[in-house]
Each structure stands twice: as structure tokens, then as C-alpha cells.
Amino acid sequence: MAVSGRGTQASERPGSEYDVIVAGYGYAGAMAAIAAADAGATVALFEKMPHPGGNSVLSGGSCIFGTDYDETLAYLRMTCDDATDDEVLTAMAAGMVDLPGLMEPLVEAAGFGLVYLDRAEGAYPFPGGRQLRAMRVTRNEKFRGFEHVTGGRAGQALFAVCTENVERRPGIDVYLSTQVDRLLQVDGEVAGCEVTTNGTTRRVMARRALVLCTGGFEHNRRLQRHYLGTADFSSASPTGSTGDGILMGQEVGGALWHMWHLHGSYGFRMPEVPLGIRHAFVGPRDQERGPMPWIVVDGRGHRFANEYPPAPQDTPIRDLIYYDADTQTYPRVPSYLIFDERGRGLGPIGRPVMNEPSLAYEWSDDNLKEIQSGFIRRADSIDGLADAVGLDRQALEATISRWNDASDSGQDQDFGRPGWSMVPIRTSPFYIVPVFPVITNTQGGLVHDARQQVLNPWGQPIPRLYKAGENGSIYGHLYLLGGNNTECLIGGWIAGVNAAKERSRTSAFATEVG
Numbered sequence: 001m002a003v004s005g006r007g008t009q010a011s012e013r014p015g016s017e018y019d020v021i022v023a024g025y026g027y028a029g030a031m032a033a034i035a036a037a038d039a040g041a042t043v044a045l046f047e048k049m050p051h052p053g054g055n056s057v058l059s060g061g062s063c064i065f066g067t068d069y070d071e072t073l074a075y076l077r078m079t080c081d082d083a084t085d086d087e088v089l090t091a092m093a094a095g096m097v098d099l100p101g102l103m104e105p106l107v108e109a110a111g112f113g114l115v116y117l118d119r120a121e122g123a124y125p126f127p128g129g130r131q132l133r134a135m136r137v138t139r140n141e142k143f144r145g146f147e148h149v150t151g152g153r154a155g156q157a158l159f160a161v162c163t164e165n166v167e168r169r170p171g172i173d174v175y176l177s178t179q180v181d182r183l184l185q186v187d188g189e190v191a192g193c194e195v196t197t198n199g200t201t202r203r204v205m206a207r208r209a210l211v212l213c214t215g216g217f218e219h220n221r222r223l224q225r226h227y228l229g230t231a232d233f234s235s236a237s238p239t240g241s242t243g244d245g246i247l248m249g250q251e252v253g254g255a256l257w258h259m260w261h262l263h264g265s266y267g268f269r270m271p272e273v274p275l276g277i278r279h280a281f282v283g284p285r286d287q288e289r290g291p292m293p294w295i296v297v298d299g300r301g302h303r304f305a306n307e308y309p310p311a312p313q314d315t316p317i318r319d320l321i322y323y324d325a326d327t328q329t330y331p332r333v334p335s336y337l338i339f340d341e342r343g344r345g346l347g348p349i350g351r352p353v354m355n356e357p358s359l360a361y362e363w364s365d366d367n368l369k370e371i372q373s374g375f376i377r378r379a380d381s382i383d384g385l386a387d388a389v390g391l392d393r394q395a396l397e398a399t400i401s402r403w404n405d406a407s408d409s410g411q412d413q414d415f416g417r418p419g420w421s422m423v424p425i426r427t428s429p430f431y432i433v434p435v436f437p438v439i440t441n442t443q444g445g446l447v448h449d450a451r452q453q454v455l456n457p458w459g460q461p462i463p464r465l466y467k468a469g470e471n472g473s474i475y476g477h478l479y480l481l482g483g484n485n486t487e488c489l490i491g492g493w494i495a496g497v498n499a500a501k502e503r504s505r506t507s508a509f510a511t512e513v514g
Helices: 027-038 069-080 087-111 154-169 221-227 244-251 316-320 367-372 384-388 395-410 483-501 507-513
Strands: 001-005 017-023 043-046 061-067 113-117 132-138 172-174 177-187 188-199 200-212 262-270 273-279 295-297 334-341 377-379 430-442 452-453 463-468
Touching: 001 395, 027 043, 027 154, 027 172, 027 200, 027 483, 061 069, 061 087, 061 316, 061 483, 069 087, 087 113, 087 132, 087 154, 087 483, 113 295, 132 154, 154 377, 154 483, 172 507, 177 200, 177 244, 200 244, 244 316, 273 430, 295 395, 316 430, 377 384, 384 395, 384 430, 463 483
Parallel strands: 017 043, 017 200, 043 172, 188 463, 200 463
Antiparallel strands: 001 172, 061 132, 113 132, 177 188, 188 200, 262 273, 262 430, 295 334, 334 430, 377 430, 452 463
16 A cells, blocks of 8 residues: 555555665654655655554653753663663764754644653663653644554654654655565665565665664564563564564674663553553653552562562563573563552553554453453452462462551562552452563664664674664663654654765666666
8 A cells, every 4th residue: 555644645556766765654764754855855665564653653752852962971871881882872862952953843844732841751860861851742633643543642643743744745655564575785785675565576776775664573583582582472562563674684784782672561461462461550650640559479479579660661571581490480471460459449450552453452441341351360368369370378478468568668678669659458359460571662673873874793884774763772771761762753864864865876776676
């Protein structure tokens, strides 16, 4: 399906050549296309799924910017922990300081507004974090969202700004349900790609450059097994996130970085939904959100981590995938989330976000639908709770008793969970549900330089190949909340500008591609 922007019909199939080809239509791909078009390039924007947006449209919609360059750079350095080239971080820090100036005209052109959040957005207490700020797109009266998306209203608004700006540029042709299969090279330069639409494959030439914006590998079991240590993950990302761009970049010599690093937590697997569902506490840990009504125990009935760390969708997954060499098992997969009747009434424990209409699921506000279906098990006693899932009664009784004492004192001496987040588990009936590692998004992929050009293992640029977004994020240690949105916007823009600056090859070159 070929469209311009979100819905205007364009040609039935891609042309044979464009100045710039962009693979993947999320925040990064949209920004790369816009930047290249504004530099005078003709652009083909390919998206393999029937709908654009990928992981982007499911995001919280916040973009993080810095008010001071040096402090922003200091925070990025701590976040990446010497795992990312400093020239890349300096470019990102400069982009974060300039981000309001980049986004304001795009937001205005799309008829939306921006709200600036006057609070620090660094989840971790690193130098430079206090001056970070967030901005978010405010929806206009005409905005109805994307019908195929569940959740992520703020992310939808930010993506609507992107699609509106893509639509306004006649030099951009968008092709949905069109997969980029592999890259083509001539004399060591990326010269175009093969794309498949409705079972038909054809070659398309890039006169100047190609930009990979294809997202992560949340649904590629082979890459997960090789780089993440276990394949027993669920993913909250759209099913199209299969690492295509990473593999294509490798084929032409691209190096990899940060492949172990992912942004994730504990969450739910429902039989009728082939995607992971995150627990309801997202964004930075925030006392204003109220207490977290549950604890999480392993297969032995013991707590093993702080259930509410500073970024509750960042590092918790690391605790779940612990491997016990003595038993040759992952004793925390599954683990079990436990709460009581008081906690049940504090709000939904699950937060589905989905970019595929056939997979939509709406979690009940009071959790009763999930309890009545049997997905969440109910018992009148702690012993009954243990029996429901095969946990040791004495161990679980001791864990709950210790938790209640800690909640009463407001001090979690075992794992340091904030006192204001703690809720005792005393009010019958009691509830238990298995939880598994759930990937929000992967960070690893192709190495790039400050110009967003893909590098080979020797640190040399692969001619005419650029990338942006989660198919090789800068984050190599901890996640900067809202940071992937920010990185997609800045990196996409840098990649599009530099791709459009490449010397244009003549049409005669297309015969070598074809």
C-alpha cells in the first residue's frame, strides 16, 4: 500500500529511484524523511507494517531536553557508562539543548501545541540531571488519535505531529505494508535496497543515501537468545520489531553495540494476547502517583528486588533473568505478583499498549475482569494463595509477614523500596498472578558516528548508510526516561540532513543497482 503521509493515495508501487530511502516509519524515520525533504531531496519512506508508528506511537510522548550543554553531556556520559563514543554523546547533548527550537515549528505547522514540564526528568541522581526538562505535545480539538492504537495517547499526539509534517512535504512518498528486505551495494557503497509489497520484490535505487530506522529486535527470538541470555521474554512492542535493519546493516559490514541492553520490567502474559503487558507503573518513580499495591516473589516465595526502582520500566527485568547455576534454572521466571483486596481497588495493575488492532486488549479499571476470568487467582488466605500456584506455604507466609511489618514501619530494609510506595497485604481476599520478563524495547544494534553514519568494526563509515533510533541506541548502561523519543527525533534529523548532503549519483548508476 502506498500513501503520502497518513492516508493520501500515491503511486501503486515505489519508483525506481529516489535521492534518499528511509526504512521504518516511526519517530526516527519520519524525522529523517522530513529533514531530507527540507534539504531538497526526494524521499521514499518504507514501512513493513500496515500502519506506521511502530514503538513510537506507544510511547509516553515525552521528549527530554537540556537547558545546559555541559550538564546534559555529563548526564549522558553517566547514563552510557563509557559504552558510547564521546563524539556521539556530544552531538546528542547539543541536539537536546536545541530540541525545543527543532520541534516548535513542526508542532506549530501541524496545529498542535507544546507544554514544558518544569521539573527535572533524570530518573537517576547523576550530575547534570536536575537541569533536564521534558516537553510534550498537547492535542488540538481535531485530534482523534490513531484507531489502530491501544494506549499511548501522548505518544500518538507526538506521532501525529510527525505524520502531519510528512504529509505536508510533496517530496516524500510513503509506502506501507512494504518491507525492506536487504541492502544493495555497488563498489562498497550502499546504493539502494530490495523491497517487497504484496509478494512482489523490486529494487529501488538511492541516489544519495539510505537511512535505517527499523527499530529493535523485541520479537526476534534468535537475537534474544544470542545477546540477552534467554529467549523466555515477552515483548510489549509491535510484532514488526524483528531486528531487520540490524541484520541488513550487519550484512554490509555494520558493527554492533549495546546488544545486551534493553528497557524492560516484569509484566503479564495473557493467553489471548501474543504480546507482553506491562505493569501499570511507568515513567519515573513518582510519589504523586500514589502507592504501588503489590510485591513480587520468586518461585520459592521470597522477595528478591525493589519492585519500584527509580525507573520502573528500565532495570527490573535484570532481576528477573537471574540464572541459578546450581539448579540450572531461572528461578524468577515466572515470578508472582501479590496484592490484597485493598490493593485491588487502587487501580489497574496492567497497562496494555498495542499498535495492532487485532491484538487489542483493555484491562479493567478495578482488575475484576481479569480476576473473574481466572487470569488473576483469588484466595481467602495466604495459604490458599500459595496453593493456587504451588508455592511453599511457610515461605510465603514469612514473606508476607515481613512485608507487612516493613510497611507498618515505612522501611524496607531488604531492598530499599520507598516507604510511601508500600502497602501492607492483610485484607482478604488475596490475589496472585504470574509475571514474566517483558521487554519495552531493546537498545542494541548498529554502531554509528556523530553524523548517524553506520560504522564497520574498524570504526570506518559505511558509505551512504545512515541509521537512527532503536536499531542501535546510544544508551549502553541505563535508560534515560523519554530518551529514545528524544534520540529518535534528534538522530533522525541528523541522519536525514547528512543523507541529503551526499553527492547525487546519476540515473545511469541505477543500471548497476538493477
